[in-house]
Amino acid sequence: xxxxxxxxxxxxxxxxxxxxxxxxxxxxxxxxxxxxxxxxxxxxxxxxxxxxxxxxxxxxxxxxxxxxxxxxxxxxxxxx
Numbered sequence: 001x002x003x004x005x006x007x008x009x010x011x012x013x014x015x016x017x018x019x020x021x022x023x024x025x026x027x028x029x030x031x032x033x034x035x036x037x038x039x040x041x042x043x044x045x046x047x048x049x050x051x052x053x054x055x056x057x058x059x060x061x062x063x064x065x066x067x068x069x070x071x072x073x074x075x076x077x078x079x080x
Contacts, residue, residue: 007031009075012064025054 009019032047057066064080068072 007026007075008077009071012074015064017059018063019071019074021071022065023068025056025058025065025067025070026051027054028052 012019029050030040030044030047031050032043033067035041053067053069055070057064057070059065
């Protein structure tokens, strides 16, 4: 079974893709939200926002752009 399993990161490397770490790929999540936009803007100012690594990757030609934490996760993921 070990022979059939391959890491996703290694598979994409074999296909010729290059992984590029991009620190700016983050999602901004408000700490507290309200259904009205006007109130949400005020709460964002008062309670702040949290930046979390984005779980999406962008493929442009033979390059894959992703947040460094996502690239580390892809190195651990297996592909059957």
